[in-house]
Structures are given as structure tokens and as C-alpha cells.
Amino acid sequence: MSTLTFLWKLIMYRPYRYSANAVAWTLIYLAPIAPGLITKQFFDSLTGESAVAYGTWGIIALLLGAAVARVMLIIVGFITDVQFRFRMGMLLRRNVLEHVLKQPGARAIPCSPGEAISHFRDDVDQTEEAVSWSVDSFGMTCFAAVSCFILIRIDAQMTLFVFLPLVLVVTAAQLATSRLQKYRAASREATSKVTGAISEMFGNVQAIQVAGAEHRVAQRFRRLGDERRKTMLKDRLMTEVLDSIFSNSVNLGTGLILLLAAQKMRDGSFSVGDFAVFVYYLTFVTQFITNFGKFLTFFKQMSVALDRLTALLQGASAKVLTVFNPLYLSKGERNARPAKAEGVKLENAISARVDESRLDRIELNGLSYRYPDTGRGIRNINLTLERGSFTVITGTIGSGKTTLVRALLGLLPVTEGTVRWNGRIVEDLGAFFIPPRSAYTAQMPRLYSDTLRNNILLGLSEHDGNLARAIHAAVMEYDVEHLQLGLDTMIGPRGVKLSGGQAQRTAAARMLVRDAELYVFDDLSSALDVETEQKLWDRLFAARGDATCLVVSHRKAALAHADQIIVMEDGRIEAEGTAEQLLQSSDSFRKLWFGEAS
Known part of the structure; x- marks a missing residue:
């Protein structure tokens, strides 16, 4: 998608709001036309070259009236601008966020969360600026056209010198395009690295302290900060150079106008009123030229923002950014939505429970996934899970256990194979395997x-003792009783106020409170002591009813409950059966079993 197409699609998201904004700012920029003509007639009347006589108080009243009207228009313009530009920014953020949330969870974003925040904040803000300034450019162009028509009728040669700097501005902006985009891209990239580093530091404080790496981490952060300072300095310097070119070209035009006007007034071909209207309009023409140059700068920088936002989509079309979706910002929109949407949602939920939610059998046929960077993963996995079964996936580290369950749940994009739920192929695993x-x-x-x-x-509602049952099944009742505020205790960022075992059991309770047909546990008991782990599996086995469990574990307590055990090796199923069968037939399983015992 080209930058111009991107700009046009954003404008067309709410064309009536954009049009209202454009009309308001066009009137704001056209407002000085009338005071200029009034000023011309006033000064011509003083020299006897005009029959119109306003009087001193009359001209003051007219100019004050024009100023008040322009102020009122500016207030209206700010309201229309805010109403449009923030809707547009929210549309971009909404569409990007929706796309991210639909991606397989293990690869939702191609960068760190801190870098992604920079995209959501800086690149959307840059886009907002460019689209907002397009309104100013349209209004100022209208003013330039009207004022040019008036000034040409007075003196064509003088008008040429007024608008000549515009040519210089446009030329300078075009010549600076590639360098401007290069510096802006480098600046944004450096900012993303800094925000990403901040996110990583805050998320790994304990690891940094334990490793005694505070100084090295601070040095790395300082280096990233220096790189950001240098790139932003270049970006800012380039912008200021362009602004300087814009301003100086205008000043050059101003000097030429004054010299030429003086000569014409001496010859008598130029009246005092003509000079007054040229000088009056010159201020606004100067603003037009400068701001038009700024719009060109913002437009070039918008192309960088578009590239960065598109990169966040990971290969998806840039059209995703401008899909027209409702935002439900006004009270009327929010009130109107539930009546229709909730009915459809309820109908779909009931239909899903009746037709699809009840699990009888899951079949994995030839399921494969390869990590692009390493080539490792899983290949040709064939597995069947019956209703009410308790299946444990085990194997050495790196054998593909977690990759298998992530691929099944749609958290990784399957490259080959199918998954069938009750005999029906599941097309979108990520959207299907949810409560x-x-x-x-x-x-x-x-x-x-x-x-x-x-x-x-x-966000799930608490009803019929579902929370209490989940807490009991997750062996958390003792922990809750000894927390200062019980269930209302704040657990801190990433649950830092909980132990590793408490965090795992909190996640288990979160899963169990949802009453699902299929429960998937990935190494749930790794941080638990033997007694708590035994209680956990006993309660889970008793509480699950006829639900199906798929467990990733090498712990004996889990293996002892299994109806079937899947032994993974190098991304494939090496053996499967019960514990007794595998102890007799599988060397890999015997090593895991007796290694656990030792």
C-alpha cells in the first residue's frame, strides 16, 4: 500500500467528520481575507483613492468582529479535529491489536512488548499528525488561491514574488525525502530498542540481581540511550534544517516585496491600500508556505510509520490497518451494540455448546511444525484423545512436548497435518480451542x-461456587487463608508476591474455573513439592469428571495417573502406552522413570 493510498483510506474512515474538519479549518484560513480588504479600503480612503469611509471606530469594530469570528471558528476547528484524529488513531490501534490477538500466541508480535508499544504510540501519533495536517494544507491552499486571485488583480508581478518561495519549499522537501525517511526510521528503531530494554529490565529484575549483572545491564541501557540520542539528534536536525529553509525562503520573499513595493509606490502605480493588503496577507501567506512544507515533511515521515506498522502485521496486508471497524465511542453506539451483538453472541455460544463443545474424540493426523530459525519442532504426529482420558506427554528437554501442545491449541501455526474434533476438521485452531x-x-x-x-x-463471573471448587482442586485453599486479604490480595506485577508453586496453582485454578471439555497442562507441577503435587493430581483426577486431560510432565505423580503416555524424542512420537507397558518396551521411558525416582 502506498503512503497516499494509506492517507486516503484513513480520510474515508469517517468522511463526514473529515469534511466537517476540513470545512472548519478552511473557513479559519479564509477568515483573514475580509480584514485584508477592509484594511485596503480604509487606507485608500485616507489618501482619497476610495470613496468608502469607515471611520476609525468603524474599522476597529470590523477588525475586532473579524478577530472574534476567527477565534470562534478556531474553537470549532479544534473540536472537529479532535473528533476526527483520535477516532482515526484509535482505529489504527484497534486494528493492529485485533490482528495481534488473532495470531498464534507464541508469535503474536515480531518484537519485544516494549518495542510493540513504541509502534502503537509513536507510529500512530505520526500518522495522526500527517492526516491532521492534510486538513490545514487544504484550508491554506484555498486561502492561497483566493488571496492570489485578489493580489494578481492588484499587481501580478508582486504576487509572483509572494508565491515564489513556495517553489523553493517544495523543491527542498522533495530533495530531502530519502534522508528524512532514513533518519526518521533510525530514530524510531532506536526508540523501540530503548523501550524494549526497559520492558525487559522491569520483567527480569530478579534474574539481574541474582546474576549480579546490574552494572552490565545499565551499561547496555546507556549504550542504547546514546544511540537513540544520536539518531534523534540527526532526525531533529534534519527537521530543523527544513524548517529553516522554509522560514528563510519566506523572509527572502518578504524582502523582495518590500523593495518592489517601494519602487512602485514612488512611481505612483501602487497605492497605500495596495501595500497594506500585501503586507497583511503576507503574514498568512508566510504561514501557508511554512505549514505546507511541514505537511510534506509529515507526509514523508508517515511512510516510515506505515512501514513499521506493516512490519508488526508479520506478512499480512497493510489493508488490515484501515479496515473500517466500529469503535463504540459515543453513548448511543455503546447502548445500541449489546441488543444485537449480545443476542448473536448468546446464540452462537448455545450453538457451540450443543454442536461442537462436547468432546468425544480428538484426532491429530500428521501434525507438523518447524521453528523458522532452528528447523527444530515436531513432525508427523498422530495421536488420539478419547473423552475422559488422561494422557501424559513426556520426554527429554527439547523433544517437542511443549511445541506439540502449542501447535494443537493454535499457539503455533501448523505447517502440515489436521486436527479433528469429533470427526470434523478444525480449520482455525487458535479460535476453536478456547473455553x-x-x-x-x-x-x-x-x-x-x-x-x-x-x-x-x-472477567468470568463468580457463580455456583465455581471459584471455590477451582481453588480447592488447585490445592490453594491453605494459601488463600494465609494471604493478608485472601482472594483480594494484590499479587504484584507478574505475580511477584507469589511463590513459583503458588503462581502455577493460580494458573491451574484459572483454567479449572472455566469448566472446559479439554484441559491442557504444560509442566504444571514443576515448582511443587512432592506432597502438594500428589494432592494436586489426586484432586484434578477426581474433579475433572468426564473431561479430557492432556498433560506435559516427566513427574512420576502425573505418569502414575495416565491412561496413556506419549514419549517424545526429536520432535516425533517414539513410544506410547501405559507406564507398565513402556517400562518393558521403551529405554527412553525407563531412563525418565528411574531418573525421576533417583
């Missing part, structure tokens, strides 16, 4: 800086 069909606990639990209750429920 009430399945619930998942990752190897590294993701917790929020919120209460323990909200971390478990995550």
Missing part, C-alpha cells in the same frame, strides 16, 4: 498486577 472447549495452563504462568481473585476469574 468452553478447552483451557490451557502454560509452562510459565502469566499473571497480572491485580487481585488473586481477578487473576483467576479474568
Whole structure:
């Protein structure tokens, strides 16, 4: 998508709001036309070259009236500008966020969260500026056209010298295009690295302290800051150079006008009123030339923002950025949405539960995924999970256990193979494997800086003792009793106020409270002591009813409960069966079993 097409699509998102904004600012920029003509007639009347006589108080009243009218127009213009530009910015952020959330979870963004925040903030702001300044450019162009018509009728030669600097501005902006884009891209990239480093430092404070790496981390951050300072200095310097070119070209035009006007007034071919209107319009023409140059600068920088936002889409079309989606900002829009949307949502939820949610069998046929960087992954996985079964996937580190469950749940994009739910092929795994069909606990639990209750429920309503049952099944009742505020205790960013085992069991409770058909555990008990782990598996086995469990673990307590055990090696299934069968037939399983025992 070209930058011009991108600009046009954003304008057409709310064309009536953009048009209202354009009309308001066009009137603002056209407002000085009338005071200029009034000033000309006033000075011509003083020299007897005009029959119109306003009088001193009359001219003051007219000019004050024009000033007040322009102020009122500016207020209206700011309102229309805010109404349009922030809707446009929110549309961009909404579309990018929606696209990110639809991607496989393990590769939702191609950069760190801090860098992604820079894209959402800086690049969208840059786009807003360019689109907003397009309105100013249109209004100023209208003023330039009207004032040019008036000034040409007075003196064509003088008018030429007024608008000549515009040619210099446009030429300078075009010549600076490649360098301007290069510096802006480098500046944005350096800023992204700094924000990414901040995010990583805040998220790994404990690891940095334990490794005694505070000085080295600070040095790295200082180096990134120096690089950002240099790139931003170049970017800012380039912008200031262009502004200087714009201003000096205008000043050159001003000097030429004054010299030429003096000569013409001496010859008598130029009246005092003509001189007054030229000088009056010159201020606004100067603003027009400068601001038009700024719009060209913003437009060139917008192409950098477009490239960076497109990179965040990871190969998807840039058209995703400008899809016309509702934002539900006004009270009327918010009130109108639930009546239709909630009915459809409820109908779909009921249909999903009746037709698809109940699990009888899951079949994986030839499932494969390769990590692009290493070439490792899983290949040709064939596996069947029956309703009510308890399946454990085990194997050495790097054998593909986590990759398998992530591929099944759509958190990694499957390259080959199919997944069938009750005999029907699942097309979109990521959208399908969600509650009430399945619930998942990752190897590294993701917790929020919120209460323990909200971390478990995550927006789900508390009813019929579902929260209490989930806490009991996750062996958390003792922990909750000894927390200062119980379930209302704030657990801090990433759950730092909880131990590793408490964090894992909180994630388990979050999963169990959703009453799913398929529960997927990825190394759930790795941070638990033997007694707590045994309680956890016993309670899970008792509480799951006829739900299906898929567990990644090498712990004996989990393996002992398994109906079937899948042994992974180098991304493929090496063996499968019960613990007794595998102890007799699989060397790899015997090593895992007796290694665990030792």
C-alpha cells in the first residue's frame, strides 16, 4: 500500500467528520481575507483613492468582529479535529491489536512488548499528525488561491514574488525525502530498542540481581540511550534544517516585496491600500508556505510509520490497518451494540455448546511444525484423545512436548497435518480451542498486577461456587487463608508476591474455573513439592469428571495417573502406552522413570 493510498483510506474512515474538519479549518484560513480588504479600503480612503469611509471606530469594530469570528471558528476547528484524529488513531490501534490477538500466541508480535508499544504510540501519533495536517494544507491552499486571485488583480508581478518561495519549499522537501525517511526510521528503531530494554529490565529484575549483572545491564541501557540520542539528534536536525529553509525562503520573499513595493509606490502605480493588503496577507501567506512544507515533511515521515506498522502485521496486508471497524465511542453506539451483538453472541455460544463443545474424540493426523530459525519442532504426529482420558506427554528437554501442545491449541501455526474434533476438521485452531472447549495452563504462568481473585476469574463471573471448587482442586485453599486479604490480595506485577508453586496453582485454578471439555497442562507441577503435587493430581483426577486431560510432565505423580503416555524424542512420537507397558518396551521411558525416582 502506498503512503497516499494509506492517507486516503484513513480520510474515508469517517468522511463526514473529515469534511466537517476540513470545512472548519478552511473557513479559519479564509477568515483573514475580509480584514485584508477592509484594511485596503480604509487606507485608500485616507489618501482619497476610495470613496468608502469607515471611520476609525468603524474599522476597529470590523477588525475586532473579524478577530472574534476567527477565534470562534478556531474553537470549532479544534473540536472537529479532535473528533476526527483520535477516532482515526484509535482505529489504527484497534486494528493492529485485533490482528495481534488473532495470531498464534507464541508469535503474536515480531518484537519485544516494549518495542510493540513504541509502534502503537509513536507510529500512530505520526500518522495522526500527517492526516491532521492534510486538513490545514487544504484550508491554506484555498486561502492561497483566493488571496492570489485578489493580489494578481492588484499587481501580478508582486504576487509572483509572494508565491515564489513556495517553489523553493517544495523543491527542498522533495530533495530531502530519502534522508528524512532514513533518519526518521533510525530514530524510531532506536526508540523501540530503548523501550524494549526497559520492558525487559522491569520483567527480569530478579534474574539481574541474582546474576549480579546490574552494572552490565545499565551499561547496555546507556549504550542504547546514546544511540537513540544520536539518531534523534540527526532526525531533529534534519527537521530543523527544513524548517529553516522554509522560514528563510519566506523572509527572502518578504524582502523582495518590500523593495518592489517601494519602487512602485514612488512611481505612483501602487497605492497605500495596495501595500497594506500585501503586507497583511503576507503574514498568512508566510504561514501557508511554512505549514505546507511541514505537511510534506509529515507526509514523508508517515511512510516510515506505515512501514513499521506493516512490519508488526508479520506478512499480512497493510489493508488490515484501515479496515473500517466500529469503535463504540459515543453513548448511543455503546447502548445500541449489546441488543444485537449480545443476542448473536448468546446464540452462537448455545450453538457451540450443543454442536461442537462436547468432546468425544480428538484426532491429530500428521501434525507438523518447524521453528523458522532452528528447523527444530515436531513432525508427523498422530495421536488420539478419547473423552475422559488422561494422557501424559513426556520426554527429554527439547523433544517437542511443549511445541506439540502449542501447535494443537493454535499457539503455533501448523505447517502440515489436521486436527479433528469429533470427526470434523478444525480449520482455525487458535479460535476453536478456547473455553468452553478447552483451557490451557502454560509452562510459565502469566499473571497480572491485580487481585488473586481477578487473576483467576479474568472477567468470568463468580457463580455456583465455581471459584471455590477451582481453588480447592488447585490445592490453594491453605494459601488463600494465609494471604493478608485472601482472594483480594494484590499479587504484584507478574505475580511477584507469589511463590513459583503458588503462581502455577493460580494458573491451574484459572483454567479449572472455566469448566472446559479439554484441559491442557504444560509442566504444571514443576515448582511443587512432592506432597502438594500428589494432592494436586489426586484432586484434578477426581474433579475433572468426564473431561479430557492432556498433560506435559516427566513427574512420576502425573505418569502414575495416565491412561496413556506419549514419549517424545526429536520432535516425533517414539513410544506410547501405559507406564507398565513402556517400562518393558521403551529405554527412553525407563531412563525418565528411574531418573525421576533417583
